[in-house]
Structures are given as C-alpha cells and as structure tokens.
Amino acid sequence: MDLKYKLGIIIAIIIICSYLIFIPSTQYERIQIAGSTSVQPVAEKLAKKFGETHPNVRINVQGGGSSLGISSVSQGITQIGTSSRELTQKEKIGLNEYVIGKEGIVIAVNNQNNITYLNKTQIKDIFSGKVKNWKDVGGPDLEIHVITRESGSGTRSAFENLIMGKGIKIKNDAIVQSSTESVKQAVKQDPGAIGFVSLARMTNDVKALKIGGITPSEQTVSDGSYSLQTPFLFIVKGEPKGVVKEFIDFTLSPEGQAIVKGEKVVPVK
C-alpha cells in the first residue's frame, strides 16, 4: 500500500516537472532583451507596460553591459540589445539602432566644495592625475580624490569617450566604486572627492558642476546644449519584424516616451 502511494507521488512529480518544462514555451511569443545596466530599468518598465496590452508576449530583460548587449544581438542570441554608448564603426555592421532616450552624465563634487564649474580640459587633467589639488583649478587647498566606476560600466565608457578622448586613461589609483549610488556616497562624505554619475540618479547629496557654463538638466540635455550626454539605444539585427517591431514602435510612441521620461531619462520625441 505504502509503495503504491510513493509510486503515485513520484509519477505525479514527473508529470508536473515535464509540464513545466515543455508547455509554457509553446504558448507565448518571446522577446529577449539584454545589455546596458543603465538602460535596464527603463526597458523593464516599457516591457511591463507593453505586456499589459499584449498578453501573448513575454519580454525578458537582462543586464550585462553595453558591449554584451551589442555582441549578443549581432550573434542572434537576443532579439534586442541595449546600449548606453555609441557603437563603433566595426560594431555597426548589419545592425539597426534606435535612440530611445538620452542620458546626461553629471560631474559631481562634494557640497562643501566651492567650485561650481570646470571645463573639459580641467576635468580631463583631474581624472588623468595631472592636476592633484583643487587649488590648481580655483578651489580650496585640498587634495583631489578621484572616484570612478569599474571598467565595463556604460557610464564610465561614455565618460571616457566624451572627456578623456583617445589614449588618455583615468589614473590608475582612482578609487573604484561598483555603482552610481556608491560613487555618490563616496563623493558625499569626502570634501575633496570628484566623480561622475548619471543624471537620472542625481540628488542633492552631491553638487553638479556646470560644464561650459551649462547646468545639467533634462532641458539642457534634450536641447543638446549640455554636452556630456550619451544615447540610450535599442539595437536589432537587420530589420525588426513582428512583435519586436511592435515593441520598438511602442517605445517611440508618445506613451512609451512618457515612460522613458518617468524614469528621468530625457525622451527623444
């Protein structure tokens, strides 16, 4: 009797497991999205909203970094790759990119620091280690502590493209923090610190510097006058078809752009 029960339970488990493995994959249309961790929250919100009107579509959003997003879409592993940096000429081959929004990069210093603006050359000199004291750029007599992000971060590569240029690297002994939030925390607690954070995550804890006389804000990013900005891209291989095309159209529609704006990313339309 006992044995019969056990057998029954085992058979039931096997049936349930096989049901879980085989059934759901046949019912839905799936979109795989992977790439930039900065774009991820926006993409997730868009996917959620899109799912409300398209119950037969399942969208799966993953991080991994811009480079991974680009490579996985060109290898056909995912239908949509996301990137928070411009593609290189080599990467562009065979891919279509759609700008879904723009993100400002803010150069942040401690609130106690009396500096309010720097030009790009000064920022470059600070981050490359050429300028070591705030008094050399018109600030207090205080050692500069550079806070940067880990290599591979989209915000960091955008910063490097916009400020550092070719061949000049961020200095080796800059403190590395693993997220925008911890960069902010590090800048907040140290009067001599400088770092870069994304505009979407900017708060009053730290002070945003003016670049070329322009304060970073949604307004100045969208009209292009604030020059430290990077596009948020959706990338597809060849021409988008079916649900992928629908999803991209939705993203660029007024409704989709409102969601982008709600995430504090500057919409393009």
Add this chain to the structure above:
Amino acid sequence: MTKYEEFIVEKGLFVTAILSIIVILLIIGFIFKEGLPAMDSYGFLHFIFGMDWSPSDDQYGVFTMIIGSIGITLLSLLFAVPLSLLCAIFLAEIAPKVMRRILKPVIETLAGIPSVVYGFFGLIILVPFMRVHFGGTGFSMLTASIILTVMILPTIISISEDALKSVPHEYKEASLALGATHWQTIKNVIFPAAIPGIITAIILGMGRAVGETLAVIMVAGNVAQIPNSIFDPVRALTSNIALEMGYATGIHYNALFATGIVLFIMIMVLLIIANYFHYKKKVVIGGGYL
C-alpha cells in the same frame, strides 16, 4: 523484503554522500575549463606576476590582487585572532553562567548579519572616520580589514570555544590538584590541548576573510596596485571577479575564471598548511589523542 530495503537505504545514503564530492569536482572542472584558456594565451607566469590589470588594453596581470587579498586577510587575522582567542577562553573557562547565556547568542548574531550590511556600514560610518583620522580617501586595506575582523570574529570564537570546552575535565582537575592556579592551568594545559581545534577555527576564519566579496568591494577602494602602506586602497581577487563579471566577454571572461583558479589554489594551500599543523599538534595521551 527487509534485506532489500537495507540494501536500498545503504546505497541511497552512499549516493547522497558521493553527490557533494561530485558537485565539488564539477565546479573545479568547470572553473579550470573556463579559466585555463586565458592562462594559456596570456602566459601563466605573466598572468600570476603581471602588475597590470586593464581589460581594455588586454592586460591581465593579477599579482597586485594576490597581494591585496593576502594583505587584507593577514591584517584582519592579526586583529581577529588575539581578540577571539581571549574571548573564547573567557567564555569557556571564566565567564559565569549568566554571562555566557547572554554573550554566546550575541556573538552568534554577529555571524548572521549579511555581508552587504557590514559593507554599507563600512561605507557610511567607517570610511569617513578613517579619512578624517588617517588622511587619504578613507578607502583602504585597513578599512577593509577592520570590517573583515568583525565578520570573522564569531566564526573563530565559537569554534575555538567548542575546542576548549571539549578538553577532558580530568586534565583540569589534575592540574589544579598539582597546585597550579586557574590561569596557569588555562595557559599550560587547556590551551595546548585545544590547539588543533583552535587552528581549525583560525583557518575557517581565514577562509571567510579570503572569500568575502561584497563588504570588501564597498570599502577597499578596488585599486589594482601594490599598496605602499595599510592606508592605501587595494583590490582583492574576489572583488575583481564580482566587479567585472557582468561585462566580461571573450578572453576577459576567461581571465576572470583564471582569477578564480588563483583563489582556489590559494585556499587549497591554506587548507593544506592548516591540516599539516592540525596533524602535527595532536596531543597523544595514553594511546588516544584529542
């Protein structure tokens, strides 16, 4: 029927026991499979003794991080071992019952706090404190070691306390009967007899210190360079993997697994040294050992 059942149970237990060994072997196999290509193409010695870690320029030298990991671990052991051994002796031999009943759960609670909490505490409280009092950025080897010290205290304390407790009562009685004071008994009889267990405790603490990732990322500064003093920022092997795994592709990905191999070898060496000491320090008495 019973014989049959006996056989089934025996084999079933054997399979479950062997599973853990299989899992370990699979993990080792996978790490080596993914990591060795990087060592091959970059050169083993180049990889181990290279001073430059810069994935964007195809430079994968982990020597600075090996130094970083070892430095953080040794420094935290330097703080934690004396503290925890004295605490364990107090708990095992001196503390009154009421005190033990309060202290032991408190210490075990320390072990239960998630490492991200320690890391955040370090970032918010300890880093500014270090910056104000010792200069620099506050992100340093010392800061990471202090956080780690607190994290490995409970491990070392509870295991050494068990070791001290398990020393047979006859020893203590004999020593006291010979006219030794309580402290002399602890120093010359109980502590030496418990040494193998205490070494095990220290090794487990060390393992936790080497393997701790999140808390270290938040307070160590993660700069891949040889530190000139304990107030310089360092990058540990574990931090390196956790920081860059999300972005790594191709040879960079392999290099991170190779970093894992280096960690694995480090921990293996530690375990071997520990087991050797454990074996060497066994106290043999009357045909049996402790």
